[in-house]
Amino acid sequence: MVLAWIERDAQGSPTAAAGEVLATARELGAEVTAVAVGEPGDLPDDLAKQGVAHLVLLRHDLLADAEPATVGEALAGLAAARGPAAVLAAATPESTEVLAWAAAALGVPLATACTGIRPGEPWEVTRERAGGILLEDAVLDAPVHLATLTGGARTTGETAPAPEVGVEVVVPELDPTLPRARLVEHRARASGMTLATAPVVVSGGRGVGSAEGYAVLEELAGLLGGAVGCSRVATNNGWRPHADQVGLTGTRISPDLYVACGISGATQHWVGCMSARSILAVNTDPEAAMVRRATWAVIGDVHEVLPAVVAEIRRRAGT
C-alpha cells in the first residue's frame, strides 16, 4: 500500500501537484490510499476520476489549521499503524514540511524533490538539487519510503476511474500538551493574480532602492495584466513580502514575460525565473548575468526606464 498525501486548494479540491502524486503512486503498482484533512467535499469524486478507491480523512481539533508539524505527526501515526511501502506527497513547501515532520517522527529519511522513482531493494530515486539546476541519483533505503515529487515531472495520464471511493475517518492520537503553531490570520493577495500563475511578472531587486520604488513596478504590472515579484535582497530589506520572492527560496515561475529590474541574476534567483518564455532585463550593468541571459535588455537606471515605459504604454493606450 502507498499513502498519497493530498494537498487541497481553497475549494478543497486536490491541487494539480496532488494529482501527479496520485499518478506516481498508481504507477508503483500498489494499492493507493489518499490521505487528507478536512471535510470530504468533492474529494471522493475527484479521487474516483483518478482511479483511487480509498480515502483516509484525518480528523482532530488540533488539525483545524492544517499546520504542517501537526499534520506530519498525524500522518506518521497513520503510517506506523498501516505499514505502507511508501508515503508520497507533492514537493511544494507545505507538503515537504508535512513529510519532513512525518519523517522525523518515524525516524526515517525523506527524499525531497524527486523527478523519478525506481522501486527495488533499495529504492533508487532521481532528485532535483540546487533548485533544479542539478539532478542527483540517490538511494532511499528505509522500511517506509518517504518522498516528495517535483510538480510537472510527469504527466497525470489516463486512468480507469474507480467505481466508488471508500472514505474512512481516522482520529489520530496527538499530544495536546505539545507547543503548536496556530494560524492567526489568513491574508489574501490584493489582486487575485498569484505570482506562480501570472502571465507577466515585473520583478525588482536591489536596484529599485526602496519599498516606495516598487510603485512604478506595480503600475507597469497592472498595465501588463501581471504581478510584481522581487529578489531576496528586496525581502531581506523589508521592501516586499516573502510571498513576492522569486527564486530558490521563493517561488519558481514560468510567465510569458519576466521583467527583471535592477536584479543581477544570481544563481539562486535565476533558478526561479529561468523557465520564463522571455526575459526583459533593465539594469545599469551591461555585464550583469541577468542582462547576458535575457531575451532583451535595456541598459539604464530603473528609475528612468520604467517611468518612460509606463508613459509610452499609457500614451499608446490613450489613458
Ligand SMILES: Cc1cc2nc3c(=O)[nH]c(=O)nc-3n(C[C@H](O)[C@H](O)[C@H](O)COP(=O)(O)OP(=O)(O)OC[C@H]3O[C@@H](n4cnc5c(N)ncnc54)[C@H](O)[C@@H]3O)c2cc1C
Ligand atoms: C541559500 C540561498 C538562497 C537564496 N535564495 C534566493 C531566492 O530565492 N531569490 C533571490 O532572489 N535570491 C536568493 N538568494 C540571494 C542571491 O544569492 C542574491 O544575493 C540575490 O538574488 C541578489 O539580489 P539582487 O539581484 O536584487 O541584488 P544584487 O545582486 O546586489 O544586484 C543588484 C543589481 O541591480 C543593478 N542596479 C543597481 N542600481 C540600479 C539601478 N538604479 N537601475 C538598474 N539597475 C540597477 C546592479 O547592476 C545589479 O545587477 C539566495 C542566497 C542563498 C545563499
